[in-house]
Amino acid sequence: MGSFLNWWDSVELWLSGLGFVAQTAVVMPVVLALAYGIAVLLDGVLGNGIRLLRRARNRDEDAQ
Structure with missing residues (x-):
């Protein structure tokens, strides 16, 4: 992780x-x-x- 942070600092500086x-x-x-x-x-x-919500709503309407 330290090497990544050092690389990132150099990119920011550049x-x-x-x-x-x-x-x-x-x-x-x-x-x-x-x-x-x-x-x-x-x-x-x-x-x-x-x-998924439409599918669930259609199942509920079909069950009634």
């Missing part, structure tokens, strides 16, 4: 030494990729949750 435009060019693709991955994950989880 990134903070860059100019604003260079920082933006480096950070934005990473942030956008993370945001896209989280959106795809949430879409799948929520889609499956809604599907």
